[in-house]
């Protein structure tokens with residue numbers, strides 16, 4: 668692929684970025700193959716689609732499946748949108764959503780590049796929450812089944828979006844949950860400031876994180892005037908605890924949530940994201956097949 672001078676390729680990620688796209692692509696391939704003979708139209712919704720590719724420093728394990736071009740110190744790789752277009756059995760419909768103008772333009776070029784299926788591709792320059800709500804409402808889930816990929820940088824995904832997705836009963840969701848960003852908002856020695864609490868309410872769609880992730884303890888006497896020890900609220904969780912709490916929230920709306928959610932770490936081993944997989948179908952067979960494929964990929968990638 669030519670790297671045009673004025674083209675802005677997204678620069679982000681590290682080894683975890685390669686892993687997430689690898690997992691997603693394997694699932695999309697398996698999904699469209701498994702449902703090939705089923706009487707459904709298949710839709711892929713990429714709510715934070717980026718521009719179709721990204722660069723990483725060339726210092727990670729070799730992944731020839733995903734590498735597009737090698738340079739001396741950077742690699743240009745398939746982003747989620749391109750990965751979804753490069754699978755063996757394409758979807759009947761693609762929705763690529765991104766707010767950034769340069770990404771919108773590059774997604775339109777990507778659409779032109781895939782001319783044989785370009786009529787199946789819709790590009791939306793829109794907030795992901797608004798676009799996903801609209802697409803969920805406009806799609807006839809009696810005829811359609813689909814996969815949604817939520818791949819935000821930060822805390823952009825709102826709980827009402829997750830709830831609406833689950834209500835379709837037709838979507839399998841991959842959600843890259845920004846656990847480091849959430850952990851930062853969960854202050855240690857007291858509940859977070861009001862503004863952060865509101866943000867966490869929107870992310871979790873619940874208020875009980877205040878009691879699930881925090882405990883009341885008796886503080887030591889803080890001054891000579893305080894006769895009785897006071898109760899103070901302190902953070903009582905870690906990354907595993909936040910991951911489990913988030914999974915429990917997802918289980919309230921999805922019919923099945925993978926127990927193999929994967930923590931993705933940076934070079935220094937700090938946890939950045941958790942890749943969750945959840946299905947909304949009520950069909951036992953559908954749940955079982957989707958979970959078997961997703962769990963296998965999550966454990967073996």
Ligand SMILES: C[S@@+](CC[C@H](N)C(=O)[O-])C[C@H]1O[C@@H](n2cnc3c(N)ncnc32)[C@H](O)[C@@H]1O
Nearest residue numbers: 715716717746747765766767794795818819820
């Ligand atoms: C992590 S990147 C996505 C990477 C992409 N999935 C890939 O694999 O190449 C996050 C993207 O979300 C976009 N974005 C940020 N906030 C958004 C919002 N509220 N709605 C839609 N897109 C948003 C950014 O422009 C950025 O391209």
